[in-house]
Amino acid sequence: MSSLKFNHKKTNYLLMSVLLGFSLMFTAGQARATGEITAQSSQTAEVTAASAEATQAVSVTAEAAAAAETLQVPDVPAELNTGYTGSEKHIKTLCAHIIKSRTLASKDLEESEARVLVMDSLAQLPIEKLTLAQIYVHAVELGEKRYDMSHSYFNPKRSNVLIAGILLLSFIGYFTYHARQGKDMxxxxxxxxxxxxxxxxxxxxxxxxxxxxxxIYDMDDIQTIAGVSILGHVAKKTAEYETNLLVPCTRSLVMSTSQEVVREAYLKAGRVDSFKPENIRYLTDDQFGYVAGVDGIMMREKPAANFYLGVFFAESLILAETGHHVGAIQIAGTAMVHQIPFFVAACDYTLIGEELFAASAYLTREPMQLGTLKGQDVGKFLIIIVIVLGIVLETCGITFFSDWFITH
Structure with missing residues (x-):
């Protein structure tokens, strides 16, 4: 040991080495402790995340189940109140009912589109204890949102209606133009x-x-309008022949309109001084009270000509029988199908159905009315041709023609 000597002048190097060693040991210990803590924290985070995902999944499942239970759409078919087994038969049954559902029937869905709605509903609903009714309800609501045309300006599935409308308007415009040019219709x-x-x-x-x-109806009914338009022609004739005209009314607005129509007719005939507004009077809104009043006028005044043109119900035969009793020539017209037989039996002449609406064009020969009448007649003729052609094609098993006319 005598050969080993301690150089006290270099103790500073020794102290630095010792301090460096302690520092390295302390740093290594801290690093190991930090690693263990980090690992534990990572494991805890993973466990927490897994728990959160599980909780969220349970929550979503619960919400979906609650939604499936609370979804309600009216008119759910009774046969859908069964459990869903995933069979193809169940899917086809759902598709058929979805296509015919009250809210989606107007969408004209294909089976493939209904199947997509079913599959999307199955993906959004819990599978456990799922019924066909729940799938149906969810699919219908999904279809309402997906095929909502309320904010669309054009529904391509109803283009046939557009084409038919354009054709009808074209016919009306064509005949109106030629009528204004003086062509005889x-x-x-x-x-x-x-x-x-x-x-x-x-x-x-x-x-x-x-x-x-x-x-007996007001001026908001087309039959009353048609009747009052014929009144103008009758009033013109009575003005020319200086014959008294009686017009009892059951609505105040009809009375006012009739007075103006008759006044204009007398003015055109140059006999405005012969116009008597008191002959066009209001009786009552009550149906049979009005009939009693008109029958009283017939029995007192004994008219030689009676016109019944407009809307009539149970009073039709009462009026016609009274008119026949006083010996008047009677002309009736109405579009009320259940009253036409009574008028045919008791009156001399009867305008049946659309003849009442064509009367104004027939009597006045006004170009606009003539063009409208002729255009509608051509449209009806084409409809008859289409019906006959459709029957023939359907009989032969060709369905594409009839499918094009589906508008629901």
Missing amino acids: FIRKIAGLSAIDEAVGRATEMGKPVLFVPG
């Missing part, structure tokens, strides 16, 4: 309208008034 003879002059002439010869009954 043929309209078949309607006996009841041709007899108007005869009826007014008969009343004039007998010195008795003409009675015109415009129905």
Whole structure:
């Protein structure tokens, strides 16, 4: 050991080495402790994340189940109140009911589109204890959102309606143009309208008034409008023949309109001084009270010509029988199918259905009315051709033609 000598002058190096060693040992210990803590934290985080995912999944499943239970759409078919097994039969049953559902029937869905709705609903609903009704309800609501056309300006599935409308308007425009150019438009003879002059002439010869009954509905009904338009022609004839015209009304607005129409007719005939507004009067809104009033007028005034043109119900035969009793020539017209037989039995002439609406064009020969009438007739003729052609093709097993006309 004598050979080993301690150099106290270099103790600083020794101290630095010792301090460096302690520092390295301390750093290594801290690093190991930190690694263990980090590992533990990582494991804890993984466990927490897994728990959160599981909780969220349970929550979503619970919400989906609650939604499936609370979804309610009216008119759920009773046969869908069974459990879903995943069979193809169940899927086809769901597709069929979805296509025919009240809210989606107008969408004209294909089976493939309904199947997509079913599959999407299955992906969003819990599989456990799932019923066909729950899938149906969810699919219908999904379809309402997916095929909502309320914010669309054009529904391509109804283009056939657009084409039919354009064709009809084209026919009307074509015939209206030619009518305004003076081209003669043929309209078949309607006996009841041709007899108007005869009826007014008969009343004039007998010195008795003409009675015109415009129905029991207000001016918002097209039949009343058609009847009042014929009243204008009748009033013009009575003005020319200086025959008294009686118009009892059951609506105040009909009375006001009739007064203006008759006044204008007398003005056109140059007999405005013969116009008597008191002959166009309001009786009552009550149906049978009105009938009693009109029958009283018939029995007192004994008109030689009676016109019943407009909307009529149970009073039709009562009026016609009273008119027949007083010996008047009677011309009736209505679009009420259940009253036409009574008018046919008790009146001399009857305008059946659309003859009432064609009367104004028939009598006035006004170009706009003539063009509309002819255009509609051509449209009806084409519809008849299409129906016959469709029957033939369907009989032969060709369905594409009839499928094109589906509008629901």
